[in-house]
Amino acid sequence: MIPENILSILIFLPLAGAGIVLLLPNRETATIKGWALLTTLLTLAANIWAWTHFEGKTDFEFQKTYLWIEAFNIYYRIGVDGVSFLLISLTNFIMPIAVLCSWREIQTRVKEYMFVMLVLHTGMVGTFAALDGFLFYVFWEVMLIPMYFLIGVWGSGRKIMAAFKFILYTMAGSLLMLVGILYIYFKAGQSFNLLQWLQTPFSFAEQFWLFLAFALAFAIKVPIFPLHTWLPDAHTEAPTAGSVILAGILLKMGTYGFYRFAMPLFPDAVFYFTPHILTLAVIGIVYGSLVAMVQKDIKRLVAYSSVAHLGFVMLGLFVLNSRGVEGAVLQMLNHGLSTGALFLLVGMIYERRHSRLIADYGGIAKIVPMYSFFFLFVTLSSVGLPGLNNFVGEFLVLLGAFEFDWFWAAVAVVGVVLSVCYMLWMVERVFFGPVKQEENRGLKDLGWREAAILVPMCALMLLIGVYPKPLLDKMHASTDAFLKLATRQAEQTMAYDER
């Protein structure tokens, strides 16, 4: 039997851990790290437990509702469908890894760091679980502030600028979203209940503006071209764990926002904006890839590749058929795994050599064979080699796009070629050829802790690539329900045309 409040446990376990971290003395860094790791691992265990009880029904599961602020009709209302549950699982999978990879990298203010990480953890899980507009907004903000500190305090280089850019960008977006949420609140009879919102009819003009308000907030997070310039800065300057979380989970907040709010609530606007968003999505794919190709900093390269990968996700969501949408959701997970792992690997080499420039390496495959193996493995996953995770998602997204209109697939498929160009070119310059710099001869290969981080990630990539069906099965019902909601307009129009 699983406790009714399992979802709340998942949300607040990290926060409880954060509270305990605060009570520990500053100098006991080992205990603090150990405690943080234990907390995230416990959350992961609870998540696996919940996984075995998750059925993948049309309705939200593990639902729980408590009255929170009576005066404004605000409830603590949570529940998950297949998609949000998968994303929560991804979060809980990434977090222990993020803690583990900070083990040696973070030497200053360890206590504050772990506290911030655990609060961030709660924020992320909460955002995915919230079914109440107000609650969603609260968690959304809870998630942004810790990220700001992660970049600003523990980052490198021009960290303050990067942190500012990140926070201003996202705040500007979320303010518009807040306006949107408040408008709906009054329109839906003073309710923040998402389920009630879905029943509320909106006029086209309302949908148009509300969609824009929500879409802007989410598009910044995704990020959709041309709102992406905060991303390379934030990624590059953030500490490794920050980049991993940013790429692995925070970017998914944007696409998840589209999936959960912007698209099902405003089908007319979706219908209207589809061509625009598809255009931006494929521009993102091609543009992100091309710009990634000429980067000189490995981390920046990976950051721009995210723009391209997320372009695939947006493409899949907006072609509005089950191939596309399920591919897109799978691609959210895959991008979290693969790009997360790439950031981890870059972080590991940075710890040894304190450089992220491609030109500072060359020929290191000979010196660090194990590290090179993992890097190549993750690279192959990232370029969508069949048998590994990304292929499944990209295949489904492209298939869905082709069904929608062959043109979009034909443009997006260019990204498949370009991804090989930028990734393998980088691999060639970093790992192959003669050893150019003498300092690199002393590089140490992976240690046990690092192997413990990478092995589960790579195993999961292989598993998803070889047998993605269990994941897809969990989301069928939810994506079907989503499609019904998001294509309400299309159906009406078609029915109208037939008449």
Place this chain on the structure above:
Amino acid sequence: MLDLIYKYVSPQTLAWLIVAFPLAGALLNGIHSLLAGRFHFKPSKVFTSILGVGLPFFSFAVTLIIFATLIGFPQGQEPTMITGPLFEWAATQGLSITFGLKLDQLSLVMALIVTGVGSLIHLYSTGYMAHDEGYARYFSHLNLFLTFMLLLVLGDSLVLLFVGWEGVGLCSYLLIGFWFEDPYKAYCGKKAFIVNRIGDTGFLLGMFLIYTALAGADLPAEQHQNQFFNFEVIRHFSAYLLPAATPICLLLFLGAVGKSAQIPLYVWLPDAMAGPTPVSALIHAATMVTAGVYMVARLSFLYVMSPFAMEVVAWTGAITALFAATIGLLQTDIKKVLAYSTISQLGYMFLALGVGAFSAGIFHLMTHAFFKALLFLGAGSVIHALGGEQDITKMGGLKERMPITCWTFVIASAAIAGIFPFAGFFSKDAILWHTFHGGHISLWLIAFLGAGLTAFYMFRLVGMVFFGEPVMKAAQWMKVHESPPSMASVLMILAVLSAVGGWIGIPYALGGGDHLQEWLAPVFAKTVGVIEIGSHATEIVMAVLSLLWALHFVILAWVIYAQRKEWPARMAGRLRLLYRLVFNKYWIDEIYNFLIVRPLIWTSEKFLWGIMDVRLIDQFGVHGTGRMMLVWNRLVTLMQTGVVQQYLFFFVVGVILIIWGMLFK
């Protein structure tokens, strides 16, 4: 014997074992080599060799068992076996992709070639790579290649074919760049991967088009169960693909053009010679590069629906065959000659497919696997003996020092040149005959010309490498030695196959039974509209004609390059421009670099990143917005002077503006 086997294992398990054996080898050797690299111990060569070579041989044995089972089927029963789905890979609404194997006449022939020639090359590698420090890594990659190649030929759906298709591409990438300390080799590996990916985009879009056409056609669900990528389903409903047949076939053919190195995507294959020579033999001659041919043959039922696509296939093949042969004439790197020869021979296979002679194409694929593998392994033997020398102008007279290599090489050259009764004669003749017979006279002429050139450049190679006077110094000459038994034995086995391998396809006209064609016939679609313009007599005349044609070039080349070595230089002097054009491979690589690669990188770096991203969006857009705020901030600050008169002025101006607005709305 068979009964005994089937008492313990089911046929399905046996089929999967074909793939599983090399996979196990790849995993074990891979882990072995990785741990050795990490913990700095020397990987065990015995362990690697036993696994790395033994498991492919097991796989070959299992393939033979299944072959024996299938030919033992009673008369009138299709010798076909489908394992059924092992598992469902992915499914969404309206789509189900399952993984299963399909062993029919075509895939079985392919599997026999892959495991047979593959195992031999694995064995050869134990000698060739004996002193390499990456021994275990090499065998893990080579085993992995076999796994993916077998998935490619045995898969029962387009998706599984594609999995194998990209998988072999990966192994090709890893093996071309096997000696990655050399930046040129690493570059070549990457180039191969990228060029292949360009073709793969066509493959993907072609697959999508098939899906869209079938899924949108409202077909009876119980007959397809949404498995629209399954070959059986596609074939069963192929009539629904008729309207889209031309784009589907052309898109898929783009994939084949990339993988099988045809114009315009052949540029990666000559560079792929940077890999170890056994790899060139296995991957870039015998098996992987023929995947495109296999794919088109597998989907023959689609191609026959689009005469236009067939034309494109045939012309691409014919032109490539001739074009690559001309480049082969002047190359001085022994492996490059063979590489261009491979491109040219693949062109012949596509020509065969394009004129509807599918079994002739597969026949040539098979004989080519024998003799081209042998040629490469012979070249490897020479390179091995000369300590890595690949320039044929520095060789000569090697017959004395390495007789086995020499005579096996001559047999293979005779086979590729189309000399009776070696394997290549029958298969090339089948292609030429079917082309002529089908009324494609201009295609035939191109192919006929190419056949002559083939004979010429091959015997130029033979003459320059093995005959004539040795060019090298005496001290070096004494060090040249015949290869160890592990390599020489493989050369001899392949020489036998190159000699007699063609006999299973001797046409009726020459008194044979055309067994291969009869075996394959049920798999292939019949082409429509073949014009009958020949008889047995013409067929014999044509065969003799092409034999004489080839023979005359063989003698010509041999005379020029083994005995009159000053002639070529004089010829080159007279035709300077043409010579330079061909010698520089028509500058195709340079043209691609100039037209595509460099502009793309320049645009991305200077314009997209430098101007668009950094200047326009970030500096101007984002930071510009920030600065705008500052400007407004200043303006507002300026207005707050504390002077009441000024405030009154603002107030009055405001009121006027509002009234103005209300009046002239």
